[in-house]
Structure formats: structure tokens, C-alpha cells
Amino acid sequence: MTLSASKRIRTLFIWVTLAVIIIAFLFPIYWMVLSSLKTQVDNLAYPPSFFFEPTLKNYQVIFVKENYLKYIVNSTIVALGAVIFSLILGVPAAYSIVHYKQKRVALFLLLGRILPGVSVLIPWFVVYARLKLIDTYTGVIMAHMIQIFPLVVWLMITYFKEIPSSLHDQGLIDGCSIYGILQKIILPLSTPGLATAAVLAFIFSWNNFMFSLVFAQSRTMTLPIAAYKFIGYGEIDWGGITAAATVITLPVMILGLFIQRWVVQGLTLGAVKG
């Protein structure tokens, strides 16, 4: 009797604690959406109101006055470019690394993840300025690839490792070269892996701040930079900022939910055994 009672209290304690933690974690996201639906007057009111008349005016400001459609397009172009070129360079490399066990190459390619971004930023800024690559899609995509590319290679390595090598051997018996095997046997089997790597890389590029801050200043300005620059205009328009934050984060949060397991894998990149 007493045992089950104490067990019940224990379960209740765990559930209450977890509920509090989850609410605390979700609160900033809730507050972001809530504030984006308030007028500036409502936002600056104290105490803050939890019930109010919602307005879409902030979103109107974001899309009409601030022209966020342009930044959405820019972010998409840059992220897609970085993902596509990373896949083209990375997929053959990843397969070769797995097949020929080129561990050193794998570690070398990981450097982009370990080195601080600022260490490549300053030298590349100097070179970009000379080559007139600043504020060009090529320049921004190349910079983003420094971090996206190792991610793609390492994700594909983990994925290719799970494909049994007997399939490769079967291809050899059928007279295929390694290129033929990769193209005709491995890649068709790897569509889910390629898709998750692409989505995860897309999210990382979409979220990138440091490289875009320096290289994507006006014509190619991406969403995070647009939101960051929003702060500078005199009195801070919190409704506008939270609306911008909602527009930026919503797509990646939804994408992220679809590839949960791989999100963790991508974030723990390099600590994975092997």
C-alpha cells in the first residue's frame, strides 16, 4: 500500500517537473508568435498582456515595407546552392571514404566544423574584396559551404556505412566500375539518406549568421541578417522583430521535426564513433 502511494507521488513529481521544464523550453517560441501578433502599444504595455486583439499588421510591415520576400528568396538561393554543390562534391567523396577506408581524408574534411568561423572569415574577406566576390551569390554560397560541406560528407559516410558491402560486390561481378556502382546501385538506395542530408544542410545554411553578416550585406542579404539589421532603426519595433523571427524560424522548425534523428546526428558531427 505505502509502496504504491510513494510510487504514485514519485510519478507525479516526475511529471510535474517535466511539464514545467517543457513549458519553460517552449515559452520563448510561444512568446515570439504572441508578440508578433501584437501592436507596438500592446507590446510596450506593462504588465504584458496575454489576451489581446491579435493583428497581422507586423507581418504586413515585414512583407510589404521591409520586402522580406526578397530575403526569403536570397536565403533559399544560397541554401540550395550550398546544398547542391556540397552534395556534388561530397557524395562521391563520402562513398570513396567508406569504400576505401580513407579515415584521414574524413578527418581533414571535418576541419571546417572544428575551426572557428572567424579564422577563415577575415582572410577570405580580404580575398573576396579583391575578387569582387562580396555580396555575390557565388561568394556567399562558397562561404556557407565551409560549414555545410563537412556536414554533408559526414552524414553520407554514416549512411553509406549502413549499406551492406555485398551490394557493391554484386556490382563488381556484374562488371560495373565503382562509379557505375555508386550511380546505379548505391544512389537509388540512398534517396532517404540524401534527402535528410540535404534538409539538414539546408537548415544549417538557412541559420548561418557569421558568414552572411560579412558577405551578404545588401543585394544577397539573407533572412538572419535582415532580422539582425532590423534592430538598428531607432526605437525597436518588437512586433516587427518577432514577426521576422517567426517567419525565419517556422520553416526550419517544421523541416527539423521531419528529420529528428538526423538532427542529433548532424549536431554531434565528429563525435560519432568511427
Place this chain on the structure above:
Amino acid sequence: MIERKRETDFSIRKFLEKRASFVMTAPAVAFMTIMIIFPIGFTLYIMFFRWSGGAANPPFFIGLENFLNLFKDPRFSNAIMVTIYITSVGLLLQTVFGTAIALLLNESFVGRKIIRAFLLLPMMATWVATALVWRWMMYPRSGVLNFFLEKMGLPKLLWLSASATAVPSIIMIDTWQWMPLIIVIVLAGLQSLPTEPFESAKIDGANGWQMLTRITLPMLRPVIVTAMVLRTVDLIKTFDVIMSSSQGGPGYSSENLNIYIYNTGLFYFRIGYSGALLLVYFLIILIVTYIMSRQKGEISF
């Protein structure tokens, strides 16, 4: 003619097949070499010069002057202290509470998947955007955090606007964002633990606390260490959160090495001096990575 063409064709194909490992990795290695090795070489060269980056004024050789200036630069020592502050306190908080929450989550059998999905949201959401939302929540005049403090009968804070609370505020934002990573990693580790030691301990009459401290935590050690290594490397490099919340201020109170180097190179255009700072930064990251990689860690999913 035709014969010869076929011959070269043949040799190209032969090269492609014999050297497949080279052919397939060379473009990747070449790209990373250009993007990464060149900047490192440039840094190691320019750190002996004074240069503002302009084409009109070529770099001026000053030997070790940049390194001597490091010792006289209060902003540099401040940046080191801020980096240590953020990294050590952030790591401690995130590891202790992250592990505790993972242990709690492991006890609840319903909704673990949903909870994990929720926990991933702060990491996925664009960091600049969420940091701006936190800046809004920490807004002293009408921010919601001060409202909560007041409701709990606590004094209001200036959060990011006061030098005493700026760094703790940044650590708080970072913890919200990245403690979930530790939770998720430790949770995965917990679920891969064997059940036998727990069963035999139960038979021997061990209580919950004993099982936790004598079995669970020691067995989890490698996983926790790995999570800590990942967090340490990223905490040293904290950038997005600081840049979009306090921007290193007030004054320089929350300016870590990463932000200081960024400002030195790309705001003040002291490229040579930023090279010297970068060398110190490299060394710190190298030493920390080396020390931490000696701890045995592993992750399995």
C-alpha cells in the same frame, strides 16, 4: 587515328578505375584545402605585419609587435576572461541540469518522442532570431522576464543592459538553446545501457540513489564526456547569441574572444593584430580539444 584515340580513352578509363579513391575525393579535398588551409597560412603570415586591409597601403612588417601588444591590451585579457566565464559556467549548468533532465525523461514512458521533438526546436530555430526574441523577453522596461520576476516577488533585473548581468543572460540564452543537445545525447546513452547490472543490484538490495551513483552515472560517463566536449568547443566559439543580444556590451563586458577578433579584423580593420589574436585563439582551441579528447568518450545511436 582512331586507334590512338581509343588508346587514350582506354588510359583515362584505366586511370579513373585504378585511382578511384583519389578521383572521388580529390575535388572535396581541393575545395577544403583552398577554403581552409589558405586562410590559416594567411593568418600565420599577416600576424607579423601591420595592415588595414586596403590595397593602397601594403602590409608593413613589424615583427613580433602584434604579440607584444597582446600583453598590453586590456580588451584582450577581458575577452579571455569572458570566454572562460561563458564556457565554464555554461558547461557546468548545461551538463548538470541536462543530465538530470535526461534521467527524469528516462523515467517517463509516455510521450518521450514528443518531448524529444520539443527539445530539438530551440536548436533548429535560427539562432539569431531566437536570440532577438530573448533580447525582447529581457527588455528591462516591459519584458516578460521582469514581469515573472516581479510576480515571484523578486527584484527586476537589467539583464543584457548591465555589465554584471550581461554574461549570465547570455549563458541563460545559450543554455536554453543547447542544453537540449546534452539531454538528447544522454537520453540516447541511457537507452542503450544494459539491464543486467541493474537487475543484480536490485537483488542485492540497492536503492535508487545507489543505483544512480554507482551504476548509471559511471556507465554513462563516456556519453556525458562526449556531450561535454561538443558543448565546450561550441561554447568557446559563442558568436551568434552575443552578437544579436548584447553585441559584446555594455562596454566590453560580454565581449568574448570570438567577438573581439571579429571586431578587430572586420570593424577596426586591424588585420595584422587580428592574426595574432587568432593564433592565440587557435592554441586555446587546440589545447582544450586535446585535453578533452584524452577523456574517453563515445556516442552510439
